[in-house]
Amino acid sequence: MCAEPGCTAAGEFRAPAREGASAGFDGPPPFRWLCLDHVRAFNAGYNFFAGMSPDEIQEAQRPIAGWERATRAFSATASADQPPRWADFADPLDAIGARFRDRMKDRAERKDGRPLSGKDREALKVLDLTIDSDRTALRKRYSELVRRYHPDRNGGDRSHETRLQRVIEAYQQLKGSPAFA
């Protein structure tokens, strides 16, 4: 259940506890579970450095300390779609930036302007194709993957059957999509 008073939605997203809540001496950092709407609202008003002294802010920006804190803060936004408020925060392993770019990529449009449905985008991922792929690239990748995963091509080994099935479904999806007409 969402921790926001009066909210009855499922609390699926972990957020840092309210300011003022303190961690146990060496216990885990305090947190609470929020629904998507409330984690977004929380996120929009989140100030990573709130309540820190200048020394603490500097300390938090050192790569190792920063990594721990950024990771903890980032878990709150797992499925929220706002750019991180702490986007200018040190991100030594590029974890936050990479995640954000992935999300933007999920929404990118084709250069030729042909529409892509959510199912089309999933299918492109299954086939490991870029969003601007054309029908020729689709056919080529499909035949490569069928050859790779087909039991007849693997001495009867059926271990790739699920993968093969997903490849076939993805191909069927894209073959009928306006983007590949």
Ligand SMILES: [Zn+2]
């Ligand atoms: Zn809620």
